[in-house]
Amino acid sequence: MRVTQGTFSFLPDFTDEQxxxxxxxxLDNKWAVNLEYTDDPHPRNTYWEMWGIPMFxxxxxxxxxxxxxxxxxxxxxxxxxxxxxxxxxxxxxSIRLSFITDRPINEPGFMIERQExxxxxxxxxxxxxxxxxxxxxxxxx
Amino acid sequence: MNDATPINAKERxxxxxxxxxxxxxxxxxxxxxxxxxxxxxxVTPQEGVDPEEASAAIAGESSTATWTVVWTDRLTxxxxxxAKCYRVDPVPNAENQYFxxxxxDIDLFEGGSIANLTASIIGNVFGFKAxxxxxxxxxxxxxxxxxxxxxxxxxxxxxxxxxxxxxxPLLGATTKPKLGLSGRNYGRVVYEGLKxxxxxxxxxxxxxxxxxxxxxxxxxxxxxxxxxxxAATGEVKGHYxxxxxxxxxxxxxxxxxxxxxxxxxxxxxxxxxxxxxxSMAIWARKNDMILHLHRAGNSTYSRQKNHGMNFRVICKxxxxxxxxxxxxxxxxxxxxxxxxxxxxxYDTLREDHVPQSLExxxxxxxxxxxxxxxMPVASGGIHAGQMHQLIHYLGEDxxxxxxxxxxxxxxGIQAGATANRVALECMIQARNEGRxxxxxxxxxxxxxxxxxxxxxxxxxxWKDISFNYESTDTADFVPTATAA
Numbered sequence: 001m002r003v004t005q006g007t008f009s010f011l012p013d014f015t016d017e018q019x020x021x022x023x024x025x026x027l028d029n030k031w032a033v034n035l036e037y038t039d040d041p042h043p044r045n046t047y048w049e050m051w052g053i054p055m056f057x058x059x060x061x062x063x064x065x066x067x068x069x070x071x072x073x074x075x076x077x078x079x080x081x082x083x084x085x086x087x088x089x090x091x092x093x094s095i096r097l098s099f100i101t102d103r104p105i106n107e108p109g110f111m112i113e114r115q116e117x118x119x120x121x122x123x124x125x126x127x128x129x130x131x132x133x134x135x136x137x138x139x140x141x
Numbered sequence: 142m143n144d145a146t147p148i149n150a151k152e153r154x155x156x157x158x159x160x161x162x163x164x165x166x167x168x169x170x171x172x173x174x175x176x177x178x179x180x181x182x183x184v185t186p187q188e189g190v191d192p193e194e195a196s197a198a199i200a201g202e203s204s205t206a207t208w209t210v211v212w213t214d215r216l217t218x219x220x221x222x223x224a225k226c227y228r229v230d231p232v233p234n235a236e237n238q239y240f241x242x243x244x245x246d247i248d249l250f251e252g253g254s255i256a257n258l259t260a261s262i263i264g265n266v267f268g269f270k271a272x273x274x275x276x277x278x279x280x281x282x283x284x285x286x287x288x289x290x291x292x293x294x295x296x297x298x299x300x301x302x303x304x305x306x307x308x309x310p311l312l313g314a315t316t317k318p319k320l321g322l323s324g325r326n327y328g329r330v331v332y333e334g335l336k337x338x339x340x341x342x343x344x345x346x347x348x349x350x351x352x353x354x355x356x357x358x359x360x361x362x363x364x365x366x367x368x369x370x371x372a373a374t375g376e377v378k379g380h381y382x383x384x385x386x387x388x389x390x391x392x393x394x395x396x397x398x399x400x401x402x403x404x405x406x407x408x409x410x411x412x413x414x415x416x417x418x419x420s421m422a423i424w425a426r427k428n429d430m431i432l433h434l435h436r437a438g439n440s441t442y443s444r445q446k447n448h449g450m451n452f453r454v455i456c457k458x459x460x461x462x463x464x465x466x467x468x469x470x471x472x473x474x475x476x477x478x479x480x481x482x483x484x485x486x487y488d489t490l491r492e493d494h495v496p497q498s499l500e501x502x503x504x505x506x507x508x509x510x511x512x513x514x515x516m517p518v519a520s521g522g523i524h525a526g527q528m529h530q531l532i533h534y535l536g537e538d539x540x541x542x543x544x545x546x547x548x549x550x551x552x553g554i555q556a557g558a559t560a561n562r563v564a565l566e567c568m569i570q571a572r573n574e575g576r577x578x579x580x581x582x583x584x585x586x587x588x589x590x591x592x593x594x595x596x597x598x599x600x601x602x603w604k605d606i607s608f609n610y611e612s613t614d615t616a617d618f619v620p621t622a623t624a625a
Binding site for chain 1: 298301302305306307308309338361364365368369371372373374375376377401402403493511514559562563566567569570573574575589592
């Protein structure tokens with residue numbers, strides 16, 4: 001399966017040129033770009049690991065792409081990497097754009113666990129198959 | 142401050158009938174206070190009735206007056222409680238129609254109660270004989286009164302954070318056929334739409350608990366579909382479970398059941414009434430639930446230009462009442478909507494500060510004082526081939542709902558959903574890249590359709606569908622008009 005979190009997951013994976021264009025759009029809007037990575041793809045895993053702190057003062061997307069290259073050197077293939085843009089404007093103060101730039105080659109997907117309760121009531125749990133392995137040892141083999 | 146025309150008390154309060162203008166409801170020199178509630182009415186007086194007298198009568202009947210003089214006024218600070226019409230202008234290009242500005246002292250209204258506000262403003266006056274027709278066009282709500290309301294339970298920003306979806310409109314679809322499906326079949330449509338790429342599916346306004354599908358059965362099957370689609374995609378998914386019912390007790394019971402099943406969003410209809418909406422908004426805030434409002438019924442009073450009320454006022458009241466989603470027009474779809482008027486609605490729902498803008502129908506500057514933002518919902522006769530226009534007119538903070546445009550796809554519901562999602566994402570990509578996406582939209586979609594079969598089929602099926610009818614609710618001012 002393909003995890004379709006993020007703004008552009010239904011499109012073919014972006015080239016570096018396409019990622020650069022999106023990063024520049026964020027910077028031109030005065031948003032701080034941040035790179036994050038994880039090997040826990042659960043839809044409610046909010047806090048991916050941060051690759052440094054958000055790039056508050058970079059005017060050129062080339063700087064973002066250098067950081068992405070460095071992040072990829074360590075995490076590409078074994079982690080999801082996403083580019084996230086923060087808008088500090090009053091009334092928003094949150095994320096404006098977030099998309100996956102890199103994903104593991106094989107995405108085993110999720111198991112849905114049903115716990116039968118009273119009546120026909122059901123409690124559902126979404127569990128990533130990969131999450132059975134410890135963090136850092138997923139998508140490595 | 143108010144330099145009210147001096148009123149001779151003896152003359153003013155002698156028993157009998159008196160013109161409203163002379164009773165203190167017409168004060169052309171009045172300067173509204175920062176705490177006044179201001180209403181702008183479109184007045185069509187009866188033949189022979191002076192427009193200022195008709196407007197003063199509206200001020201009177203929507204505040205303290207009755208048809209005759211009463212001495213008991215003199216037991217009160219009646220000057221303060223009288224609403225004051227302070228300006229009457231002819232409506233441009235309309236015969237025998239007048240705009241009347243009326244100011245109301247804040248003490249006339251109970252805090253935090255849309256019911257109380259509306260009982261005055263749209264209470265008796267609309268049936269008043271001296272006017273042939275009456276329409277509430279806009280209102281200014283002072284911050285002091287605004288802050289007595291909770292506002293949207295969740296708001297656009299937190300909704301996006303909870304959904305983990307940023308930078309693009311959210312996608313939805315209403316389950317069709319809206320009536321008659323069994324719970325099991327209904328859940329099938331929900332699962333297919335969500336798995337195919339939609340963020341939300343939706344109950345329609347009139348799906349409650351009927352013989353063909355009772356509410357509990359629908360909720361159970363829908364949540365199976367939502368959770369299964371979430372596992373299939375790794376994305377947060379939702380379905381607006383309509384909890385509208387005949388009593389508050391039953392609505393609370395359905396909302397609690399939705400929560401127990403793990404739903405992230407519930408839905409109500411405008412026809413349940415302002416107080417019920419406010420109660421559900423408080424429940425939603427308390428229970429971490431997004432609250433979707435379907436505007437069922439609004440066109441009975443918002444569509445005709447001379448009588449009723451403009452939808453922008455409903456937008457204001459609903460933001461105060463505390464809903465998170467409100468259907469507010471599509472511009473290009475099958476339902477009423479002039480582009481400039483719709484922009485006025487969307488600005489009212491989404492902006493923290495809305496300047497006066499006569500061409501979009503906004504008569505008053507409105508400071509929203511950090512009340513949460515409402516997500517506008519565009520629904521009704523829209524399809525993937527219009528994506529560039531939808532993003533251009535509506536922006537990215539909205540829900541685009543493709544009901545027929547998803548479920549009517551020739552290759553099935555999943556394919557319909559995928560077509561919409563791909564069309565949306567490729568258009569956002571192009572916009573962010575700085576392309577002239579409004580003009581290049583058809584080419585951008587065709588380029589994506591080369592690798593996306595479902596989008597290709599959607600574009601082919603609905604290539605020339607549009608709904609070009611003249612709007613009935615349009616601006617009274619041309620775009621060059623300036624504020625007086």
